[in-house]
Amino acid sequence: MKTAAYGVQNATSPVAPMSIDRREPGPNDVLIDIEYCGICHSDIHQARNEWGGGSLYPMVPGHEIVGRVRQVGPQVSKFKPGQLVGVGCMVDSCRHCEACDEGEEQYCDHTVFTYNAKDPKHGGLTFGGYAERITVDEHFVVSVPENLDTKAVAPLLCAGITLYSPLKHWQVQPGQKVGIIGLGGLGHMGVKLAAAMGAHVVMITTSASKAADATKLGAHEVLISTQAEDLAKHASSFDLIIDTVPVAHDLNPYIGLLKRDKTIVLVGPLDPVDVHGANLITQRRHVAGSLIGGIAETQEMLDFCGKHNIVSDVEMIDANYINDAYERMLKSDVKYRFVIDINSMKA
Amino acid sequence: MKTAAYGVQNATSPVAPMSIDRREPGPNDVLIDIEYCGICHSDIHQARNEWGGGSLYPMVPGHEIVGRVRQVGPQVSKFKPGQLVGVGCMVDSCRHCEACDEGEEQYCDHTVFTYNAKDPKHGGLTFGGYAERITVDEHFVVSVPENLDTKAVAPLLCAGITLYSPLKHWQVQPGQKVGIIGLGGLGHMGVKLAAAMGAHVVMITTSASKAADATKLGAHEVLISTQAEDLAKHASSFDLIIDTVPVAHDLNPYIGLLKRDKTIVLVGPLDPVDVHGANLITQRRHVAGSLIGGIAETQEMLDFCGKHNIVSDVEMIDANYINDAYERMLKSDVKYRFVIDINSMKA
Known part of the structure; x- marks a missing residue:
């Protein structure tokens, strides 16, 4: 399905509106209406190809994603439409190596990152959370406690x-x-x-x-x-x-x-x-x-945050402010995380 | 008691014969007739004051010591005259901190090194194993298995x-x-x-x-x-x-x-x-x-080496060859450790 997004066409272009193609949910997939996406410092490095020339374009950054389930595939067991969920830095891994078996998917040699990565299973590139929707295998989706301030939850998924x-x-x-x-x-x-x-x-x-x-x-x-x-x-x-x-x-x-x-x-x-x-x-x-955490540990972290009422301190922005946010982040001028209100993309 | 030794008077003098004063064994002390002493690379650094200006002179280097017990104080329980023993890099510590309690005396903040250190309990400086004799508290003496090639045991005490x-x-x-x-x-x-x-x-x-x-x-x-x-x-x-x-x-x-x-x-x-x-x-x-090991672990290591018949590969030298040995060590020209035959000092 065609999905509105914000991204970059190459290392020097500004973040701007674009349209991307998301897959319809397969048997194990969850289709999520994104509500908020945090901006991580690594978004800037990857958008601007500052990590050794490995960036893949076009690119839609964003791996601090919170939204509501819109639709699930027939084999999805953990999630239902309407449920508040999150997606972090990974959307797939090999699922059978020692790291995966131990719930440390972040250390799998075949981790598929949420954006700026090739998707070996579905083809093409992965696109991140500066977008209206995302389709993710349920194994890489986590449940978000409803008692937290939703918009300030987004940065928990990476930071x-x-x-x-x-x-x-x-x-x-x-x-x-x-x-x-x-x-x-x-x-x-x-x-x-x-x-x-x-x-x-x-x-x-x-x-x-x-x-x-x-x-x-x-x-x-x-x-x-x-x-x-x-x-x-x-x-x-x-x-x-x-x-x-x-x-x-x-x-x-x-x-x-x-x-x-x-x-x-x-x-x-x-x-x-x-x-x-x-x-x-x-x-x-x-x-x-140390690098992020595994999926089970990410769920444990969200449950811990739900129990202790912990969220990030955030400054909310509209999608058309992302380029300005990047410049301010380079001057450490944010307390402490920018979060994009994805509704601003739909206007 | 006066003891023959080899040492340096200052940072630029060669290693040469000298006489030092060893304490008579106190209640917990062991007096050892040294037979062999290994040469550690750190001997050169300390003799030549290459570690930030902290060297104390006159200095008798040597912390890979093997010898036989000559005399023990009245409260010594672990050792008897004639027994084959070793002394490594330490001759005292505070004995009551967390590190000491855990048998990790090497990490005590008040470790007294075998040479080039002030001896707070007995006064003066500690003098090492390039010498005929040494007096050491029994806690810092270890037992050497008799089945090993004694001269090749010395480097086990540090290396x-x-x-x-x-x-x-x-x-x-x-x-x-x-x-x-x-x-x-x-x-x-x-x-x-x-x-x-x-x-x-x-x-x-x-x-x-x-x-x-x-x-x-x-x-x-x-x-x-x-x-x-x-x-x-x-x-x-x-x-x-x-x-x-x-x-x-x-x-x-x-x-x-x-x-x-x-x-x-x-x-x-x-x-x-x-x-x-x-x-x-x-x-x-x-x-x-990681830094050497505790005393109990040093004993465990010697027992392990006794069981597996492990010693160092050594080149034996007389005491008057120490300066040449230092020069060869700086060119990595030794397989793999020089050991001084202390008998050569007595001639």
């Missing part, structure tokens, strides 16, 4: 799960000291989620100006990482640190904050980071990376 | 435990694929120990010329890390990799060799290493560091 997954994988317990480096789209979710898990949450930032906001979001302390006395005060005291900073930086001041045998998890840095071996060796510390 | 500890901490199981990067004093122990644990051992080296030696030591395969096809063939296949290379290098080709959730452990690199976040994030991989 939320990217922080929830490492907090769970590294088994954060009540009373443990957890640091979140960087207060942006990812970081603000980390503060909310870690606090709801009962951790003692420390916002680690270079900007003293962010202290008040961090505290409002639930941080118990703020560590200004450019101040030597702050670093010294917190040395060797953290059970887990999650680093959401997206650009290359020196990891060594942060590594020294970890207790023996504890881990700093990179969820933002795709660029090189400097690591001094001695900082790891002297206390058997770890640097690890 | 051996440095590799054994991470192999045990990361729970290497029979059949698992373990990579050892670098074939030197540390690396050759890694190959022997991992093979004895039943792992499938891969020597990872830049030098094709080392393949035959690695195989002789017990490696099942050799991966030449400068060859792209070798890296591709082994991608995402390792359960554990231990990196013994002591100089700054790019870690990224090695990180890609790890399976999901697996770890590359730095035991050699004290300098910065480059880490690309994306290589960690895409498969939730880890980079960690």
Whole structure:
């Protein structure tokens, strides 16, 4: 079916209206009327082909999708028309490798991303959530708690799960000291989620100006990482640190904050980071990376957010504002996530 | 008591004979007649003050010590005169912190190193194993199996435990694929120990010329890390990799060799290493560091080596050859560890 969407024709064109073809729901598919779609920083990188030349055009970005089921295929068992659902970064995987078997589809070698990917099963490219509708295999659709503010749920599907997954994988317990480096789209979710898990949450930032906001979001302390006395005060005291900073930086001041045998998890840095071996060796510390979460874990995260009434802090925009939103995101001028009201596309 | 030793007076002097004062054994002390002492690369760095200016002179290096008990204090329960014993990198720690309580004295904040350290309990500096005798609290003395080639045991006390500890901490199981990067004093122990644990051992080296030696030591395969096809063939296949290379290098080709959730452990690199976040994030991989082992684990390692008849490959030297040995070590011209015959000091 023809579906209205917003996307780019090539790496230099602005985000603009276009029409795409969605498949009619097959036996296991769910057809969703999209209501809201969050804007992730990776949307900009992919739209502008900033990740090593791999972008596929035309492209409809968007992998923080919330909407209502319009229609389901005959074999769909988990969803019914009218139900509030979400779709995150993946729409398929091989389904039979070790990662898939363990519910870690995000680490499957054949993950099909929600947009900017070839769809080996159905042919063509995948198109994301800057669109009126999307058709997705039910395995990759999650149920959204009705008690939450729907429009602010969208960023949970990427930013939320990217922080929830490492907090769970590294088994954060009540009373443990957890640091979140960087207060942006990812970081603000980390503060909310870690606090709801009962951790003692420390916002680690270079900007003293962010202290008040961090505290409002639930941080118990703020560590200004450019101040030597702050670093010294917190040395060797953290059970887990999650680093959401997206650009290359020196990891060594942060590594020294970890207790023996504890881990700093990179969820933002795709660029090189400097690591001094001695900082790891002297206390058997770890640097690890983590990528979104599996589908079952994404559902668990949404249920957790429903129970604790956690959503993202969002700024709502119409579809025709996406290009402006991109420019503002590049200046970190958003608290903390732009969400597109997809109704604005239908006018 | 006055004890003959070899040491340095300052950062630029050669290793030369000197006399040092050892304490008479106190209630918990063991007085050891040293028979053999291995030469560790760190001896050179410390003798020459290459680690940030912290060296303390005069200095008697040496922390790979094997000898026989000459005398014990009245409260010593674990050792008797005549017994074959070893001393490694530590001679004391606080004894009551979390690390000490867990038998991980190497991670205590108050570890007293075997040489080049202040001794807060007894005053003065600690002096190492390039000497006829040493007095050590029994807690930091280990028993050496009599069935092993004694002179080749010495390097187990540092090089051996440095590799054994991470192999045990990361729970290497029979059949698992373990990579050892670098074939030197540390690396050759890694190959022997991992093979004895039943792992499938891969020597990872830049030098094709080392393949035959690695195989002789017990490696099942050799991966030449400068060859792209070798890296591709082994991608995402390792359960554990231990990196013994002591100089700054790019870690990224090695990180890609790890399976999901697996770890590359730095035991050699004290300098910065480059880490690309994306290589960690895409498969939730880890980079960690590890430092020698605790005393109980060092005893366990020696017992394991006794059972499996594992010792270091050594080149024996007289004490007056130490300066030449240092120069050859800087050219990697030793297979794989120099050991000083302390008898040569007594002549």
